[in-house]
Amino acid sequence: MAVISVRNLTKTYHVGEVAVHALRGVSLEIEKGEFVAVVGPSGSGKSTLMHILGCLDSPTSGEYFLDGADVSHLSDDELSEVRNHKIGFVFQGFNLLPRTSALENVELPLLYNAGSLSATERRRRAMEALAAVGLRDRAEHHPNQLSGGQQQRVAIARALMNRPSILLADEPTGNLDSRTSIEVLDIFQSLREERGITIVLITHEPSVAEYGSRIVAFKDGRIVSDTPNLRQRVARGELAEMPIAREDA
Amino acid sequence: MRAIRPSLMIALRALRRNKLQTALTMIGITIGVATVLTMIALGSGAESAIEDQVRAAGMNTIIVTAGNYKTKTEDSGSAVEEQGRIAPRVEFVPAVWRNPQGAGPLMPLFRPVFHPEDDPMEKHDHPTASQRLGDTEAGLGAAATLTSADADAIRKISGVQYVSEGIHNNAHVAWGAKRWFTRLHGDDVSLPLIRRAWVFEHGRFFSKREQSHAAQVVVLGSIVSQRLFGAENPVGKQVSIYKQPFEVVGVVASGSWLVAAAPGDDQFDAIYVPFTTIQRLLNLSKLNDITITTSSSGEVSRISQQITDLLRARHRIGVKDPDDFTVTSQARQALAKGGMLPQVARSVVGNIAGLEKVTLEQLGKTLDRASRTMTALLASVAAVSLLVGGIGIMNIMLLSVTERTREIGIRRAVGAKANDVLRQFLMEAVALSVTGGLAGIAIGLAVSNIIGQWVQWSVSISALAVALSFGIAAMVGIFFGYYPARQASRIAPIDALRYE
Structure with a gap:
């Protein structure tokens, strides 16, 4: 069964008198364990799609099934719960809470989890997640004391806290240099391979999209192509070949 | 109710980040609560003063x-x-x-x-x-x-x-x-x-x-x-x-x-x-x-x-x-x-x-007049400073909501409900007013004691008076913090995330 199933999704914004059609009937099925790269120029509607897939926004019309459940007509509170349980976000600007330690940032989703955990348990899990992205010794650092790559790894650790069904990454490499970008993509690829996590990555760079297992191209609010990526790039191999750059750690 | 403790933690953490701002915002409440407590202390002190004087005079x-x-x-x-x-x-x-x-x-x-x-x-x-x-x-x-x-x-x-x-x-x-x-x-x-x-x-x-x-x-x-x-x-x-x-x-x-x-x-x-x-x-x-x-x-x-x-x-x-x-x-x-x-x-x-x-006649008359004047004066000072303090809290909270729209977006994205956000900001306002209130209670106790020694007036401060002052501080926080908190909770997640 598809993790994400979207049918005839439209989204229309009203900017003053003008109606902006961000999505004009999008249908998409994403299976468990896929690494889907959504590409397209800015304004093509790919970000709008991600917001709807991430339950941050509701479609104007159409249907959206997440894990088989219709989430297109849920209340605000129900959407919050879906975001908490089933969706992990990774943003271009990292979106970590400023003046808050990496550990506390990672703990955040647990704070809003209905199954209340003890503070020590939250801490333990957050520490585990940080260790998984190699930042155990940076737990008490605040975001401004971390490099871009480290911040994005904290964000990834946070996104994975509640073991979501899908990981939504919106231009995750946009603020990173090329080596760090590949490192982040490596994390995505290994998450997919080791844990079978479904990843939807949104980018305007075709080169980044090439790390996905499937590439969906957007233009003017419509899908223009949707093909399996037969020549998927492997981040780990490329990292091995790259000259050892100064690690930002 | 589940998230009260975390909300409180978040609130306290937020307040600690801006110590000066927090302190300045609290001053109004502190003065107000100190005044309320002093008022109660002197008021009930007046009663025991009569008794003392009567005892001294007659016993x-x-x-x-x-x-x-x-x-x-x-x-x-x-x-x-x-x-x-x-x-x-x-x-x-x-x-x-x-x-x-x-x-x-x-x-x-x-x-x-x-x-x-x-x-x-x-x-x-x-x-x-x-x-x-x-x-x-x-x-x-x-x-x-x-x-x-x-x-x-x-x-x-x-x-x-x-x-x-x-x-x-x-x-x-x-x-x-x-x-x-x-x-x-x-x-x-x-x-x-x-x-x-x-x-x-x-x-x-x-x-x-x-x-x-x-x-x-x-x-x-x-x-x-x-x-x-x-x-x-x-x-x-x-x-x-x-x-x-x-x-x-x-x-x-x-x-x-x-x-x-x-x-x-x-x-x-x-x-x-x-x-x-x-x-x-x-x-x-x-x-x-x-x-x-x-x-x-x-x-x-x-x-x-x-x-x-x-x-x-x-x-x-x-x-x-x-x-x-x-x-x-x-x-x-x-x-x-x-x-x-x-x-x-x-x-x-x-x-x-x-x-x-x-002595008693004068005592009765004077005390009545004096304590009524005093109470009226203190009550108006208390009311004004609590009002000003409350508005201060509201102002700082509205500012805080605007400043932290992005944070609201992040929290909503990871699963915070509108109510969680409301509670968080409300808690922050209450924490602000209650902390100010506690300082006010401390000052009120000190001031009433000083006044008591100064005019030889036995001030009596009951646990009830302290609890009441504390309650007033919390009420001010809730009253003036509610509007900013509701504003915060009403921002759509996507708008909050996009906010620059």
Whole structure:
């Protein structure tokens, strides 16, 4: 069964008198364990799609099934719960809470989890997640004391806290240099391979999209192509070949 | 409810980040709460102040008055004999509360005592003042049975602290062209020791030497001094009383602002001369009353009894004959039997002889007026500072919501519900006001103690008062924090995330 199933999704914004059609009937099925790269120029509607897939926004019309459940007509509170349980976000600007330690940032989703955990348990899990992205010794650092790559790894650790069904990454490499970008993509690829996590990555760079297992191209609010990526790039191999750059750690 | 603790943690963390801002925002609430607490402390302190003063005035005071108005010719037979042996003679007390014109429950206490001899139809078993002394002297000696020798004998009783002989009359005091009609007290040198609330604005009380020489010296009450001399220091000036020159040696005023001097009162619209001087001038050998204080208030009954026995012996009163004097003392138990509240009864005790009557009357009036003014003042200060403090909180919270829109977006993205956000910001506002409130409670406690020591006012701060102040602080936080918090919770997740 598809993790994400979207049918005839439209989204229309009203900017003053003008109606902006961000999505004009999008249908998409994403299976468990896929690494889907959504590409397209800015304004093509790919970000709008991600917001709807991430339950941050509701479609104007159409249907959206997440894990088989219709989430297109849920209340605000129900959407919050879906975001908490089933969706992990990774943003271009990292979106970590400023003046808050990496550990506390990672703990955040647990704070809003209905199954209340003890503070020590939250801490333990957050520490585990940080260790998984190699930042155990940076737990008490605040975001401004971390490099871009480290911040994005904290964000990834946070996104994975509640073991979501899908990981939504919106231009995750946009603020990173090329080596760090590949490192982040490596994390995505290994998450997919080791844990079978479904990843939807949104980018305007075709080169980044090439790390996905499937590439969906957007233009003017419509899908223009949707093909399996037969020549998927492997981040780990490329990292091995790259000259050892100064690690930002 | 599940997220109260985390919300609180988040809130406290947020407040810690901006310490200066937090502190400045809290000041208004701090002042408001401190004022509220001080207000309550002073208000309830006023109540216990009355009680203290009443206790101080009445509990260890025994007053022996010349004459015994209770025993009448109609009261014949054994009843008279019985009463003649009973001491202290609290039976006289009903004259105070029996007053039929009493409007409120407390008012009769402050009515001038109805003098039984004022009733021309009343029959007495002793020669009345007018019979004995003639009309001119009627005001002076109601029944002249007490002498200085009696007072000296009482001084020898163990446990007696101070004894003051008293002769009371009205007199004109003149200085130059100015005249003032006032109460003249012939008293003993120990009177200032009995009147605890006295301070000497100028000069001193007359001395033992002046008393034994029956010197023509006078101590003016502050009202009299003011009427005759204005702001001038009258010490050393000569005034005339009964056409005799008297040297002013001191001015006595109230040492407690609870007992404000007022024209017509018995303490400060009065003049004091040695009783010996009055006796000499008016050719008297008797006293109106003897005021006694005991070292310990627990000994009042024993000493009252001893005084009664002593005076009966000295006046050679037969076993079957009634007393020719009245011993009044702390009559609380007898009064309480009449269904009065203990504190009211105590006021009456202080009221009995008329000596403390004025103190209590003034106390009641002044206290009422002062505490009402004070409460109104403090209440308005409290209300204004709480309002300003609350608006400050609202302002800082609105700013905070705008500043942290991105944070709201992040929290919503990872699963915070609108209510979680609302709770978080509300908690922050409450944490702000409550922290300010706690500081206010600390300051309020300190301030009330300082005020208490300053004006000698027993302030009482109950746990309830502290809890109330705390509650007010929390209420202000909730009231003024709700609007910003609701604004925060209403931002759509996607708009909050996109906010730059």
